[in-house]
Amino acid sequence: MAGARIGQLRGWIRRASGAWLPRAGRLDSGEVLISQRRVFILPSKAGLGFALLLLVLLIGSINYGLGLGFGLTFLALSCALVDMVATYRNLAHLRLQQGRVAPVFAGEEVRFELQVANRTGLARYGVWADFSDVAEPRHVTDVAPGAEATVVLTVPTVTRGWLTPPRVTLSTSFPLGLFRAWSHWRPAARALVYPRPEDGAPALPLSGGAGNSLALGGNDDVAGVRNYQPGDTLRQLAWRQIARLGADSGQLLSKQFEGGGGADLLLDYAALPMQLDSEQRLARLTRWVLDAESRALPYALRLGGVRFDAASGPAHQAACLRALALYGMPEAA
Numbered sequence: 001m002a003g004a005r006i007g008q009l010r011g012w013i014r015r016a017s018g019a020w021l022p023r024a025g026r027l028d029s030g031e032v033l034i035s036q037r038r039v040f041i042l043p044s045k046a047g048l049g050f051a052l053l054l055l056v057l058l059i060g061s062i063n064y065g066l067g068l069g070f071g072l073t074f075l076a077l078s079c080a081l082v083d084m085v086a087t088y089r090n091l092a093h094l095r096l097q098q099g100r101v102a103p104v105f106a107g108e109e110v111r112f113e114l115q116v117a118n119r120t121g122l123a124r125y126g127v128w129a130d131f132s133d134v135a136e137p138r139h140v141t142d143v144a145p146g147a148e149a150t151v152v153l154t155v156p157t158v159t160r161g162w163l164t165p166p167r168v169t170l171s172t173s174f175p176l177g178l179f180r181a182w183s184h185w186r187p188a189a190r191a192l193v194y195p196r197p198e199d200g201a202p203a204l205p206l207s208g209g210a211g212n213s214l215a216l217g218g219n220d221d222v223a224g225v226r227n228y229q230p231g232d233t234l235r236q237l238a239w240r241q242i243a244r245l246g247a248d249s250g251q252l253l254s255k256q257f258e259g260g261g262g263a264d265l266l267l268d269y270a271a272l273p274m275q276l277d278s279e280q281r282l283a284r285l286t287r288w289v290l291d292a293e294s295r296a297l298p299y300a301l302r303l304g305g306v307r308f309d310a311a312s313g314p315a316h317q318a319a320c321l322r323a324l325a326l327y328g329m330p331e332a333a
Contacts (some may be wrong), residue, residue: 030188031097031117034170038183039092041084047178050080083176090124090172091181094143098187099150103321105286106196109154112165112189116151118143126174129153131166132184160195160282160325194321197290198283204265204291265292265299265310269327282324289324293317303327 043051054077061069099113118124123144129151130137141149155165171182238253267288272281285301292299293312300310301320304327308320 031095032185034092034094034096034183034185036092039088039181040183041088041179041181044173044177044180047080047180050076050178054080079176080178083178086175087172087179087181089122090174091127091170091183093120094118094124094127094170096170096185096187098189101189101191103192103194103318103325104157105194106157106160109156110163110165110191110193112153112155112187112191114151114153114168114187115148116141116143116170117148118145121145124172124174126172128171130169131155132169133166137169137171155191157191157193160193160279161329162326163191163193165189165191192322192325194325195279195282195286197287198280201284201287204288204295204297265297266302267292267299268302269304270302278328282327286321286324289317289320 054073057069057073057076060066061073095117097115097117099115101110101112104110114129116127116129123142125142126140127143128137128140130139131153139151139153141151143149153165153168155163157163165187168185168187169182170185171180173180241253242251265288267285269281269285272284276284285303289299289301296312298310298312301308301323303323306323308316308323
């Protein structure tokens with residue numbers, strides 16, 4: 001019977017606290033206001049030491065009947081209460097919003113931008129921000145009245161896919177450090193982590209073979225000439241124009257074919273060597289995508305049931321890298 005009553009009491013406390021406390025697992029989307037119910041405040045280590053000092057002063061004043069001791073004790077206590085209110089106001093009513101998050105490759109750090117806006121007439125000093133799993137916050141900022149500040153929080157990456165940042169904690173001990181006020185925020189943001197490019201990967205093959213095939217389309221439709229780029233074959237060199245420039249010029253020219261290039265690479269996941277596991281294949285394809293873009297070579301990508309036609313450019317590269325990052329994951333569908 002007593003156990004049932006204790007369980008009912010715990011359930012009532014949980015429901016009562018949930019009515020005014022924000023849920024720890026809820027993601028905050030858009031702009032978030034740090035309202036009164038989102039700010040927590042407790043004495044710091046210095047504040048506990050100060051409270052012990054006040055207790056000693058009070059006991060001494062009572063024992064010896066010191067009027068000045070009572071005055072000093074209550075004056076110090078009033079200063080502590082003012083500091084508590086000031087510490088709370090230094091954090092309350094700030095507005096938070098998630099900034100841009102750029103995709104990175106596995107092994108790099110993701111940079112999450114946090115926008116802190118102060119739309120009140122009170123300046124905010126010493127606002128610390130970092131992820132909750134960090135022992136000591138590493139980023140501090142001051143926000144002037146009617147101004148905004150940007151805090152960049154970094155998270156290391158290990159594997160590919162979507163990365164959701166941990167909960168963010170904002171805290172302050174301004175002005176006297178006797179109290180610490182803090183607030184938690186879970187931004188509804190995530191970063192896309194591309195596969196880590198393979199180190200020492202084989203060069204892009206410019207002829208048919210295992211791992212790639214070269215579709216030679218439109219080689220007879222020459223649109224013009226361009227400067228030589230690494231990876232151009234001898235067949236693509238514009239020998240007539242090079243001869244006109246002379247051997248002393250040292251300049252090489254390549255033929256520019258219709259469609260923006262002389263050859264379209266097909267990067268096929270299934271055609272890679274069987275001894276490579278899934279992550280190694282994705283790493284090699286990632287390296288080849290970057291190499292093809294650096295050489296301005298049109299390339300197609302075949303990744304399971306996903307097929308990208310031959311193209312080049314930032315949009316095509318981003319689409320291919322995204323498919324490689326999400327391969328085999330539910331988000332890929």
